[in-house]
Each structure stands twice: as structure tokens, then as C-alpha cells.
Amino acid sequence: xxxxxxxxxxxKELTVIGIVLTTLVAVVYHLFIPDxxxxxFPAIPIFFYLFGLFYIEMFAFNYRVxxxxxxxxxxxxxxxxxIVSAMLLMxxxxxxxxxxxxxxxxxxxxxxxxxxxxxRFFLLFEAKLKLRKKAxxxxxxxxxxxxxxxxxxxxxxxxxxxx
Numbered sequence: 001x002x003x004x005x006x007x008x009x010x011x012k013e014l015t016v017i018g019i020v021l022t023t024l025v026a027v028v029y030h031l032f033i034p035d036x037x038x039x040x041f042p043a044i045p046i047f048f049y050l051f052g053l054f055y056i057e058m059f060a061f062n063y064r065v066x067x068x069x070x071x072x073x074x075x076x077x078x079x080x081x082x083i084v085s086a087m088l089l090m091x092x093x094x095x096x097x098x099x100x101x102x103x104x105x106x107x108x109x110x111x112x113x114x115x116x117x118x119x120r121f122f123l124l125f126e127a128k129l130k131l132r133k134k135a136x137x138x139x140x141x142x143x144x145x146x147x148x149x150x151x152x153x154x155x156x157x158x159x160x161x162x163x
Contacts, residue, residue: 002132003063007056010121014052017117018045025106038099040092044107047088048114051081055118067129074122085111
């Protein structure tokens, strides 16, 4: 249930930030620099939205498999996003070549905006996981019927003498 709630919240926030950023940048292009607008503009927010969906699926998978690799998953996703982004920028620059500077600046703006959003979201996610783990550990300790004492649980300081 926790994972489903987190996924829904992430997708909702991802959608909102994608729409807000896309609208903001489109308005800037159309009002202030219409001559710099490029046909491939809609591909940029779609790319980052799809990568966001990939992120949440990777985290959901690792949540089900084991939580010990969550930080590594985050780093792998960031490196993968960086490599794919660099390849996409090079492809656009060499193959399409229309308004390359505008495309690159817009892409970098979206890259950092989504980087900040995703980092904030997953830091909060990690903090909630730690709180849940701590609460579960405390619940298990409190509800444990076998009291463990300093001598390993026997209740006697000196087993041989009974003192």
C-alpha cells in the first residue's frame, strides 16, 4: 500500500511539474523569442516525463526486491539519464541541426528542473523509508516477549551460582 501511494504521488507531481514547465517555456518562446522556437520542443518534456516514469518503476522494483539497493538504483538512474541526455543532445546537434543552441538550452533547463524535482522527491522517499523501518524495528522490540538482559537473556548475573 505504501508503494502504491508513493507511485501515485510521484506520477501526480511529475505530471504537474511537466505541464507547468512546458507551459512556462512555451509561453516564453511564443511571447519573447518566437524566432527561436523549434519544432522538436514537445519532445523535451516528453523525454523527461518518460524518464520519470522509468525512475519510479525502477524504485518500485527495488522496493519489492530489497531496500538495500535504493541508493545505488538512484545513482544508476542518474548516470543513465546523463548518458542518454548527452547522446540525445549530440544526435540533435549533428543530425537535426535546427536551432541547436535553443534546443540545448531548453533541454538543459528541463534537465536541471527535473533533476531538482526527482532528487527532492527521492530524498523524502528515502527519509520516509528510514522512519518506517525505525518504527517497525521499535514495534518488534516493544512487542518482543523475551526480555534480553546484559548477560544474554538468562536473567542471572552468574548462572553457575544462581545469584
